[in-house]
Amino acid sequence: MKKKLLSIASIGVLATIVLSSYQNGTHGTLGNQTNSTGSATGCFNCHGTQNNATTAAVILMDGTTPVTTYVPGQTYTVVLAGSNTGTGHPKFGFQLTCAKSGGVAAGTLSANGVTGVAARANNTLLEHTTPLAGTPNSGNIIYAAQFQWTAPAAGTGTVKFYTVINGVNGNGNNDAGDQWNFGTSANITEATTSIRNTEQIKGVQLFPNPSNGAVTVQIENTTPGKYSFQLMDMTGRVLQTEQAIFGSGTNQYKADASALSTGIYLMKVGNGTKETIMKFHKL
Template identity: 35%
Template sequence: MKKSVLLFCTLLSAVWIVLSSNASGAGREQGTDRTGSPVSAGFCGECHGTGNYDPTLEIAILDGTTPVTAYAPGKKYTVQVKITAASGTPGGYGYQATVLEAKAQAQAGVLGAAPSGQRVITLGGRQYAEHTRRATSNVFEMPWTAPAAGTGTVNVYAAGLAVNGDGSTGNDSPVKNSLSLIEATSTGLSSNKILAAQIKVYPNPALEFARVEIEGNLENDQLWVNLLDVQGRILQSKSLQQPNQRSQIELDVKTLPKGQYWVQVSNGKRTKTVSLLK
């Protein structure tokens, strides 16, 4: 009897380590969305944490090698997720990503054949891209075919981990981000490039005010800062005349309902969008 109990506890411990470390992806191991999307069961940071890698996660939709902020219906692109550690040397990386319609949170477009070390799985009628094993590369790419015309704005949600590689959840550093992509109504929109600037929004989540910090060589361009809802409708719009290397602007969000929003910064030719939670 004691041997049976000991064996059960050993097996239970092994299963817990596999599930918590998600060495082969939370979708396959746990059968759940951990991207932090509106339909997710929770962010991977609820299990992983206390690490000191302080990573950032960047999402890009690539037309060849060019990042775009608008998609042409039915066109083939690449979803790129890049995890960068600000300190330390991680033992590996992992991720999970999905592309959803902003209106209905349904799957948007089709993820293609997965490269080595990655997979595409289906959960709740939605596709998810994720790692199959701990990766040494901090960049993940997956082919994606844009949805049909009339879909409207789509959102890419991704969560990532910079891990120490010991198989446990401690001392790992989770991170998440999202990207909004509008539907192109012309060829010009589909080739719109991302604004070459670093954009920070804080506090995030925000209660009353959100400060938008824009940093980069903007060549004294006039900038427009828009606050959008998840359907892509502009709720607030402000402009910056001849911005400096580092400029700031404040958005009033105290009257907005709780939820997800987008902060969009544009110089009229290039655009960059980051998420904001209320």
């Protein structure tokens, strides 16, 4: 996901808002409910207490590679990802922002043509303007969208993306039957110099995605040699590490993800000179 989020400096003059499950969407400019300022109100006023049945995460992408470092002024893709257990909440609303410590907004966000999403607060906050459709998957509902974020000026320092996702039942009411939860990205640090991406391994696929158990990494037209496989969480913490010797042709590696909690994870594949990092959703 290259993405950036909201303006918190002007929050004091914004009206208090909640994510709405009304069929006609939200009403006007919403106040910041992402918890970037340390206020954990979220969608409480209209949708009950925070509910872990909905998961939420944000991933920053440079091209197809997840990153935790930004180059000032460069534009990235931000991936908003979430899920809800069961099929009773087929739609969702959200807010997304990027901020420094203390809730100070960082960078600018763009809806990038996504229907039903608007940029607010001087393009530092994204929010839905109508309930957005989720995607049924293995008896659950997946929420996903991609936006654009332009990194702030040099000297801004470390930032983080914050989101709140509300899984809604779509019955046209603002009610406690909806299920919302917060999510964050890893810390995104500022690069001191321009970064060149490591050359990627071509012909790499990961499936199934989402997965409720094992995931398979398949490499086509493999360059023979030793390959490493690192399963990581979104903070970059390595959870599993294995190696394999592959010959030419098509090769596969299987990782057991069944013990992982629901959320977004990374699989890093390397051969000593090249690497590819892929994200997957564990149900």
